[in-house]
Structures are given as C-alpha cells and as structure tokens.
Amino acid sequence: MVAMQIDAPHQALRRVERPVPRPGSGQLLIGVIACGVCRTDLHVADGEIPARYPVIPGHEIVGHVLEIGAGVEGFDIGQRVGVPWLGHTCGHCSYCLSDRENLCDAPEFTGATRDGGYATHVVADAHFCFALPEGFSDVDAAPLLCAGLIGWRALRLAGEGGRIGLIGFGAAAHIIAQVAVWQSREVYAFTRDGDTQAQAFARSLGCCWAGASTQRPPAELDAALIFAPVGALVPAALTLVRKGGRVVCAGIHMSDIPSFPYADLWEERQILSVANLTREDATSFFEIAARSDLRTITETFPLEQANVALDRLRTGALTGAAVLIPPRIDAAAGSHG
Missing domain, CATH: 3.40.50.720 (NAD(P)-binding Rossmann-like Domain)
Known part of the structure; x- marks a missing residue:
C-alpha cells in the first residue's frame, strides 16, 4: 500500500510503501477512494493534540470493503463505507455505558492514535464504519465524515x-x-x-x-x-x-x-x-444529509500532494473542503497502481 505518513510533529508528510494490512477480529480492510483533509490533521501534524508517531493521518475516509475480519456482520465485500474520527471505544467505561461514547476513557482516533486514510488502504473497527448517503459521490461524501x-x-x-x-x-x-x-x-x-x-x-x-x-x-x-x-x-x-x-x-x-x-x-x-462524536450523531446526520438539499464544495488533490492540501488549509486558501484521491488499487490483488 501507498501512504503519506507523519514521522514526528512539525515535519512534512512523506510518501511510504507498506504491506497491505490484514483486518483482525471485528475489523474491516477498506480500499480508500477518497479522504478529506481536516483542520484536525493540521493539529496532528503540529503536535497540538495527542497522537502516536509515525502515523498516517486522515479521518474523513470513503472506501470499499475489501476484506472482512472474524466476527463482523452487516457488511459485504465491495460495499461503500465511511470511517470517521472516532475509531474505537472501550464500551465499558461510565461514558460508554451512558450513551456518551464521545467521552470514552480509552478511545482511539482515526489518523491520530491509529492509522488513517491518507493511504490506499486502511483497517477500521467495523463498529465505527458507516453506510453513506446514496446521493453523494465518493469525493463529496468525504467531508461529511468530520466537517x-x-x-x-x-x-x-x-x-x-x-x-x-x-x-x-x-x-x-x-x-x-x-x-x-x-x-x-x-x-x-x-x-x-x-x-x-x-x-x-x-x-x-x-x-x-x-x-x-x-x-x-x-x-x-x-x-x-x-x-x-x-x-x-x-x-x-x-x-x-x-x-x-x-x-x-x-x-x-x-x-x-x-x-x-x-x-x-x-x-x-x-x-x-464539542468533543468527538457518537455513532448516533453519524446515523442522524446522514439521514439529514440525505433528506436535505445539502451539497459539499470540494477541491481534489492527488494523495502525494497532501502537504500542498494541508498548506492551503492552513492559510485559508480553500473554498469548502480539500479531498485527497489515492492511486487506484486492484481490489482483488490489494495492489496499487
């Protein structure tokens, strides 16, 4: 797989190649089609919020399911899904048990504490993957997932x-x-x-x-x-x-x-x-997005121009949202092209 990686705060992202990851129990392997560029990615790059380095940023991920891990139900190979910022919760702290999983004591965050979508492939917790509104293209759907x-x-x-x-x-x-x-x-x-x-x-x-x-x-x-x-x-x-x-x-x-x-x-x-999001936020918002006249305004960049997109965001030179497009992958072989 190909990815743009942050090695340490205040360093530019660099292109890396890694083996395609395999999904573990409860996970999905997703072929990334588009990934939005969010201001939170700048905070990760600048070391302003907790992250583990090196890390692949990106948490507005749209892709297709390539492989399904053990114990996962409700998803099909080839299905389009979205992956947001909140990537995993413990499920047993007082916040998770009171419908406030956005305040979980032991969360994981896509593109900060686990690898994200500035890549051709990403592994995600299936519980935090969502079907996306039909009326949005892959690029237009990406900003819905955090912005x-x-x-x-x-x-x-x-x-x-x-x-x-x-x-x-x-x-x-x-x-x-x-x-x-x-x-x-x-x-x-x-x-x-x-x-x-x-x-x-x-x-x-x-x-x-x-x-x-x-x-x-x-x-x-x-x-x-x-x-x-x-x-x-x-x-x-x-x-x-x-x-x-x-x-x-x-x-x-x-x-x-x-x-x-x-x-x-x-x-x-x-x-x-506002702290993070809940899965209920996602389901209710996607329903509103499908019913309303909502449209997203986007500007696309090839994956390898991630630094350019982040610089444009930092200086306020974007209208709407930036979206990265990874190189096309062969879903069957899991390779990049």
Missing part, C-alpha cells in the same frame, strides 16, 4: 434557537450552514477580515448575512458556533448572543481563551465545547 459530523453535533448543542452565527467559514461551516438554512434558521457567517470571497460563498449557501469576525451582525444571536481555533473569538462571541444564548466551541484544539468581564457571561449565557 459534517462535528458541525452537526455543534448545531445540536446550540439548541433550537432561530438565529445561528458561524464563526470561521470553512469546511464544517459550509456544510452546517446549509443544514441550518434547511431547518428554516437564520444563519450569520463570520469570516477572516477582508475575505469577501468567503462572505460571498456564505451568502450563496443561504446565509442571510456575512461579514468579518470583527463586525457585529444586524441581529442578536441565539447561538454562535466557533470553528476557527482562535481562543479570542470566545469572549467576542459572548457579546453577540442574547441572554440565555450559547457559544459552542467546535474544534478539538484552540488557542488560550483570554480573560473577559463576567458581565459578558452573566444572564445565563453558556460556553460549551
């Missing part, structure tokens, strides 16, 4: 308010903005200062207002979802939400939050964080 899922969990934590702000208009925001509009909510998009292209993109997706993160929207918000990893945006967002409103931090990593006046939090405003 979509984390955005969906953040939107659910935001509550039922009708006015939603999205701060940082990248891969996640461009997906969940469409879901919120489909739900008949007003969506307000906040971008980098001067990024008129992103603001026009947000309006094209149904946002009723788009402006810079330093601007105030024309109405008070019921909730603000922060996708940019900038801690200073948290106190700023608190000043935009109404009494009883919520600020939801949707990233896995964020710079430190500066001090702010208690008055900005008072009147029962809340700050919440």
Whole structure:
C-alpha cells in the first residue's frame, strides 16, 4: 500500500510503501477512494493534540470493503463505507455505558492514535464504519465524515434557537450552514477580515448575512458556533448572543481563551465545547444529509500532494473542503497502481 505518513510533529508528510494490512477480529480492510483533509490533521501534524508517531493521518475516509475480519456482520465485500474520527471505544467505561461514547476513557482516533486514510488502504473497527448517503459521490461524501459530523453535533448543542452565527467559514461551516438554512434558521457567517470571497460563498449557501469576525451582525444571536481555533473569538462571541444564548466551541484544539468581564457571561449565557462524536450523531446526520438539499464544495488533490492540501488549509486558501484521491488499487490483488 501507498501512504503519506507523519514521522514526528512539525515535519512534512512523506510518501511510504507498506504491506497491505490484514483486518483482525471485528475489523474491516477498506480500499480508500477518497479522504478529506481536516483542520484536525493540521493539529496532528503540529503536535497540538495527542497522537502516536509515525502515523498516517486522515479521518474523513470513503472506501470499499475489501476484506472482512472474524466476527463482523452487516457488511459485504465491495460495499461503500465511511470511517470517521472516532475509531474505537472501550464500551465499558461510565461514558460508554451512558450513551456518551464521545467521552470514552480509552478511545482511539482515526489518523491520530491509529492509522488513517491518507493511504490506499486502511483497517477500521467495523463498529465505527458507516453506510453513506446514496446521493453523494465518493469525493463529496468525504467531508461529511468530520466537517459534517462535528458541525452537526455543534448545531445540536446550540439548541433550537432561530438565529445561528458561524464563526470561521470553512469546511464544517459550509456544510452546517446549509443544514441550518434547511431547518428554516437564520444563519450569520463570520469570516477572516477582508475575505469577501468567503462572505460571498456564505451568502450563496443561504446565509442571510456575512461579514468579518470583527463586525457585529444586524441581529442578536441565539447561538454562535466557533470553528476557527482562535481562543479570542470566545469572549467576542459572548457579546453577540442574547441572554440565555450559547457559544459552542467546535474544534478539538484552540488557542488560550483570554480573560473577559463576567458581565459578558452573566444572564445565563453558556460556553460549551464539542468533543468527538457518537455513532448516533453519524446515523442522524446522514439521514439529514440525505433528506436535505445539502451539497459539499470540494477541491481534489492527488494523495502525494497532501502537504500542498494541508498548506492551503492552513492559510485559508480553500473554498469548502480539500479531498485527497489515492492511486487506484486492484481490489482483488490489494495492489496499487
């Protein structure tokens, strides 16, 4: 198999060749068709979140089942599946036993603590593989597996308010903005200062207002979802939400939050964080994706241009989501071409 591997934090990914792995009990061997590029991959590359190195990143994986491990039921050879960030849970800690597996005490994460999808092949826990909505191509489905899922969990934590702000208009925001509009909510998009292209993109997706993160929207918000990893945006967002409103931090990593006046939090405003996802998040979101008019905007890169795609993401030079395309594999032989 061919893969792009991170050997240590702050190093560029490098191309490696390895034997095709075999699935163990409860696992699937998947031939990767497409893998989205997520900001979390940057955090892995920069050593900002726990990971084991060397590691193959990538957790927005779309592929076909090539081999089925012992004890696995409900999957067929050739079936299209998706693999997300949460790759395994213990199943017996207090969180797993109370339907909060996203907070598991002993989790594994695809592309961080276990090898991910920047490769031609990946082995995944079958319990954390999902059928994908039929109406999405392989490339268009890839961003659903993290940008979509984390955005969906953040939107659910935001509550039922009708006015939603999205701060940082990248891969996640461009997906969940469409879901919120489909739900008949007003969506307000906040971008980098001067990024008129992103603001026009947000309006094209149904946002009723788009402006810079330093601007105030024309109405008070019921909730603000922060996708940019900038801690200073948290106190700023608190000043935009109404009494009883919520600020939801949707990233896995964020710079430190500066001090702010208690008055900005008072009147029962809340700050919440999103941690990972659950399998129920996936099933409910994919149902919404299939029913709504959701579309993903993607830009594709060959697998070996993973560093280019990550650099584009880091500098904010992407519209929508980047997706890596591995070299074509021979499913029967498990080889690459």
